[in-house]
Amino acid sequence: MTSRRSCRLKVPDGNDLVEAELVYELSKDDLVQAHLDWAPVRLEALRRLHESHRPWPEHWHWDWSKKAQMLDLLAYRCMGIECEGHFQGLMMVSTLAVKGRLASQLGKPVLYIEFLENAPWNLRSLAGKPQFIGVGIRLLEAAIEFSDNEGFGGRIGLHSLPQSENYYRKYMTDLGLDAKQSQGLRYFEMSTEQVLHFIERR
Amino acid sequence: MPDQSIRRTMTLNLTDAEMRALESLSIQKDLSKTAVIRQALRLYQLVDRRLSNGEKLFFEDKAKREKAELMVMI
Amino acid sequence: MKAIRMSDEVFRKRAMEEDGCMISAIGLEPLFTKSEETSRHAAEPAKEPIRFAFSTLISYRRRALRLTMEDLAEKARIELDELLRIEEDANYIPEPRTVHQLANHLKLPIPQLLVLSGNVTSANAELTEAAVRFAARSRAVEKLNREQSDALNEFVKVLIKQKVETEKK
Numbered sequence: 001m002t003s004r005r006s007c008r009l010k011v012p013d014g015n016d017l018v019e020a021e022l023v024y025e026l027s028k029d030d031l032v033q034a035h036l037d038w039a040p041v042r043l044e045a046l047r048r049l050h051e052s053h054r055p056w057p058e059h060w061h062w063d064w065s066k067k068a069q070m071l072d073l074l075a076y077r078c079m080g081i082e083c084e085g086h087f088q089g090l091m092m093v094s095t096l097a098v099k100g101r102l103a104s105q106l107g108k109p110v111l112y113i114e115f116l117e118n119a120p121w122n123l124r125s126l127a128g129k130p131q132f133i134g135v136g137i138r139l140l141e142a143a144i145e146f147s148d149n150e151g152f153g154g155r156i157g158l159h160s161l162p163q164s165e166n167y168y169r170k171y172m173t174d175l176g177l178d179a180k181q182s183q184g185l186r187y188f189e190m191s192t193e194q195v196l197h198f199i200e201r202r
Numbered sequence: 203m204p205d206q207s208i209r210r211t212m213t214l215n216l217t218d219a220e221m222r223a224l225e226s227l228s229i230q231k232d233l234s235k236t237a238v239i240r241q242a243l244r245l246y247q248l249v250d251r252r253l254s255n256g257e258k259l260f261f262e263d264k265a266k267r268e269k270a271e272l273m274v275m276i
Numbered sequence: 277m278k279a280i281r282m283s284d285e286v287f288r289k290r291a292m293e294e295d296g297c298m299i300s301a302i303g304l305e306p307l308f309t310k311s312e313e314t315s316r317h318a319a320e321p322a323k324e325p326i327r328f329a330f331s332t333l334i335s336y337r338r339r340a341l342r343l344t345m346e347d348l349a350e351k352a353r354i355e356l357d358e359l360l361r362i363e364e365d366a367n368y369i370p371e372p373r374t375v376h377q378l379a380n381h382l383k384l385p386i387p388q389l390l391v392l393s394g395n396v397t398s399a400n401a402e403l404t405e406a407a408v409r410f411a412a413r414s415r416a417v418e419k420l421n422r423e424q425s426d427a428l429n430e431f432v433k434v435l436i437k438q439k440v441e442t443e444k445k
Contacts, residue, residue: 003207008284010291017284025207039356046360073251074244096244097233108232116301124295134291136299137282145280151237154280158301167299185302199282202289 007141009083009132018132020083022142026090028068031078034087038120045126067092067115076114077146081138089135091116093143097152102173102189105155110189111147113158116140136167144195154195159185171198214239327366329407329431330392332414335363336428337382352377369394384432385439406434 003024008017097109148154172188259272349356413427
């Protein structure tokens with residue numbers, strides 16, 4: 001049986017929180033199903049963006065079938081937030097620790113987030129009014145929990161897409177453009193102190 | 203409750219040298235010994251898969267401009 | 277196993293900050309750094325008009341054959357996402373298999389398409405010039421169907437002529 005726990009998401013209007021579930025380990029089929037659910041909405045959004053000459057989200061060319069194959073390996077784990085019968089957000093992490101680059105945790109094990117994505121209907125720039133908000137937060141929370149349980153101290157790291165940089169700067173350290181990669185993405189890390197702030201401080 | 207994936211316990215028989223290596227890695231990497239073993243298993247499987255797919259694994263010494271292929275039987 | 281959970285109050289605050297930010301992350305396979313020479317998907321800026329010609333050729337040809345993207349993706353057995361990327365992103369270099377499939381279903385010559393897509397390098401000056409002309413004409417006249425059609429037909433003639441000449445040798 002797939003391991004799950006309850007969590008809550010926020011609705012866009014008002015302060016209400018709705019019940020959802022964090023699924024700790026998605027199978028390949030789960031990932032493919034999520035892709036199929038998201039594809040028509042994403043395609044429609046792409047058409048509208050194209051017609052209005054607006055750029056489309058950089059990550060939408062991701063090769064999902066290749067990502068699904070990665071789940072054959074212990075080295076990768078995919079988690080998702082499920083609500084109302086659909087995955088509202090997905091995240092894949094590498095279970096092989098990477099070395100911390102932040103000065104305060106140089107060389108310490110860090111959980112690397114391979115990808116993190118909201119369902120297209122939750123993106124305000126595409127859907128107008130999102131169905132749920134806070135999905136990304138719940139996934140970051142899940143990553144921190146997983147990191148802690150793996151013995152990595154809750155530390156997480158990721159490469160941000162440009163549209164997300166401002167958000168990550170609030171709670172993580174921007175370590176700048178990654179010289180080892182040519183895609184011009186910035187690398188962010190969250191230390192154990194930053195984790196405490198993110199999870200607990202109002 | 204957090205991740206409740208079923209876990210099984212096994213006894214590991216290691217030589218003194220292997221145990222020292224495990225303890226040393228545990229300290230170096232700031233991971234428990236169990237976490238080190240789990241990391242090793244994940245890496246082993248990943249490397250094995252990529253080698254089986256026909257890829258090669260190299261160590262590179264940029265200063266000496268040398269590359270050495272990993273030739274172990276995995 | 278320890279549960280790490282933020283309180284509802286903290287979550288509401290974080291969620292309000294997230295709203296509109298499109299939180300996302302993309303992995304760059306930090307377990308394996310790729311050297312520049314082997315990175316498939318970044319085209320060199322100097323080859324941009326040829327890249328653009330490839331993207332536009334696929335799009336125009338599909339439309340000339342009155343196929344929707346979904347139709348073509350299904351017939352050619354390629355991912356719809358990838359077809360979208362081919363038509364929209366001139367920097368994207370598709371896999372050779374994808375190029376073969378597209379060539380077969382759009383009735384375009386495979387060798388020339390492999391060059392245009394960035395999979396194969398070639399010193400073919402005629403092809404390069406034709407691609408640059410096509411790219412220029414396509415960009416200048418996006419909204420005029422007749423002109424697009426003429427540009428497309430002329431470019432395809434060059435490709436087919438080259439294919440015939442190659443087969444004769």
